[in-house]
Amino acid sequence: MRGEEEPGPGRTATLCGCVKPALERGNLLTEPIGYLESCFLAKNGTPRQPSICSHSRACLKIRKSVFNNPEHSLMGLEHFSHVWILFVFHKNGHLSCKAKVQPPRLNGAKTGVFSTRSPHRPNAIGLTLAKLDKVEGGAVYLSGIDMIHGTPVLDIKPYIADYDSPQNLIAPLEDCESQNDQRAPEPTSQAGGETDSCTRGQLPACEDLRPCQSTEEKPRRPGCGISGANLLEPSDPARHTDLAGSLGLESGGDQSASVAEAQSGSRGLRKDFAEDGAEPGLRRAEGAAFLQGGSAEARTRAASCPAGTAARAPRSSVVPAWVREAPAATLHVRFTPHAEKDLAQLGSGGEPGVDQASFKYFRSTKEARRAIEAVLAADPRSVYRRKLCQDRLFYFTVDVAHVTCWFGDGFAEVLRVKPVSEPVQVPGECLWDQPP
Numbered sequence: 135m136r137g138e139e140e141p142g143p144g145r146t147a148t149l150c151g152c153v154k155p156a157l158e159r160g161n162l163l164t165e166p167i168g169y170l171e172s173c174f175l176a177k178n179g180t181p182r183q184p185s186i187c188s189h190s191r192a193c194l195k196i197r198k199s200v201f202n203n204p205e206h207s208l209m210g211l212e213h214f215s216h217v218w219i220l221f222v223f224h225k226n227g228h229l230s231c232k233a234k235v236q237p238p239r240l241n242g243a244k245t246g247v248f249s250t251r252s253p254h255r256p257n258a259i260g261l262t263l264a265k266l267d268k269v270e271g272g273a274v275y276l277s278g279i280d281m282i283h284g285t286p287v288l289d290i291k292p293y294i295a296d297y298d299s300p301q302n303l304i305a306p307l308e309d310c311e312s313q314n315d316q317r318a319p320e321p322t323s324q325a326g327g328e329t330d331s332c333t334r335g336q337l338p339a340c341e342d343l344r345p346c347q348s349t350e351e352k353p354r355r356p357g358c359g360i361s362g363a364n365l366l367e368p369s370d371p372a373r374h375t376d377l378a379g380s381l382g383l384e385s386g387g388d389q390s391a392s393v394a395e396a397q398s399g400s401r402g403l404r405k406d407f408a409e410d411g412a413e414p415g416l417r418r419a420e421g422a423a424f425l426q427g428g429s430a431e432a433r434t435r436a437a438s439c440p441a442g443t444a445a446r447a448p449r450s451s452v453v454p455a456w457v458r459e460a461p462a463a464t465l466h467v468r469f470t471p472h473a474e475k476d477l478a479q480l481g482s483g484g485e486p487g488v489d490q491a492s493f494k495y496f497r498s499t500k501e502a503r504r505a506i507e508a509v510l511a512a513d514p515r516s517v518y519r520r521k522l523c524q525d526r527l528f529y530f531t532v533d534v535a536h537v538t539c540w541f542g543d544g545f546a547e548v549l550r551v552k553p554v555s556e557p558v559q560v561p562g563e564c565l566w567d568q569p570p
């Protein structure tokens with residue numbers, strides 16, 4: 135990723151004389167598979183995590199320079215409901231060398247960069263779990279995103295709860311034994327409220343092979359394949375925001391290089407995909423032991439844990455309490471009559487009675503309104519701005535809407551919604567990108 139290479143045995147010189155960084159050394163010359171077309175044009179107002187705004191949409195076209203036939207690379211992906219997107223925080227300006235950052239939830243306090251989801255990290259790599267709306271030719275259509283327009287995407291991987299969610303892993307043998315010893319263990323999360331609502335005292339993990347109540351399979355939604363219970367419904371952003379809040383997810387654009395995001399990775403999504411050829415229990419047991427940093431011996435023991443001994447053990451992920459402490463309460467969002475009129479006009483493209491005409495990503499004015507509400511309800515302001523520029527105007531752009539608003543005690547009020555080409559200019563605005 136970095137320009138300069140250190141001399142060393144791991145490099146190979148090509149015919150043209152240039153030096154290839156070696157994979158063995160962990161050096162990688164990345165080639166974006168595509169550049170994201172996103173409904174968010176700038177960092178300001180872009181949600182801090184993808185779960186904040188389910189109506190946020192993006193499209194990624196795989197570049198022909200990467201694959202001659204981009205559609206071949208996406209074959210089979212349509213069977214998944216969610217995907218991991220690996221991307222570059224290309225608007226960071228520079229690579230960060232700060233070992234400690236200040237997540238908004240810590241209100242100015244510092245913590246190690248690797249304990250956060252800060253965009254400001256040594257390799258500027260982002261990781262977002264997005265909903266896969268559709269695959270069309272060589273393009274994927276996503277929703278529930280937190281990346282800005284033009285973001286270079288490095289990779290797409292399917293989200294597979296069996297591998298990606300601790301709730302679906304099998305406990306190694308040691309855990310089985312200790313869980314059997316402790317019929318009523320303490321909650322594992324400091325903050326409590328984990329999605330795993332299984333009463334472990336009643337269902338010792340190693341004695342009961344049934345899945346925990348909280349992750350019980352629900353009928354699949356047609357063409358979706360994901361259990362309905364844990365889906366964040368696009369049609370209900372309020373519930374979405376509630377869920378996001380209860381899971382410790384937060385929203386908002388990151389304005390300051392020193393202000394970072396932190397968040398637990400677990401969203402409690404449940405999936406029941408078949409494993410690719412391997413015996414499911416064995417595969418999960420291996421994964422569990424590995425995740426625990428287990429030894430080869432532990433892995434073998436876990437893998438050979440007989441039926442009834444190594445069962446699907448509902449395991450909560452653990453996050454520090456601060457991750458779930460909201461930096462500010464969820465805000466009430468309201469529109470002035472003027473803003474209501476603006477939005478209706480924008481949706482109609484100026485033609486009375488017409489909806490959706492002007493939006494590129496939103497399907498209706500209602501969706502646009504919900505997206506604006508979701509962004510603002512989670513308070514997208516930086517800590518600095520929240521503390522020191524309380525009564526100043528705040529702007530952000532979503533789809534073709536340039537939104538002007540202000541924040542009061544417990545609320546955000548949308549003042550204007552203008553087409554992006556006509557941003558509202560207000561003199562004396564607070565430069566919240568610059569620290570005091």
Ligand SMILES: C[S@@+](CC[C@H](N)C(=O)[O-])C[C@H]1O[C@@H](n2cnc3c(N)ncnc32)[C@H](O)[C@@H]1O
Pocket residue numbers: 177178180181182183184222223224225226251252253259260261262263280281282284285286386387388389394395396
């Ligand atoms: C806190 S990061 C989290 C991203 C990802 N979910 C993760 O955990 O790695 C999300 C914020 O990064 C910023 N951002 C999004 N795309 C970016 C880009 N291409 N370059 C720089 N910053 C970006 C936005 O301000 C957004 O609110």
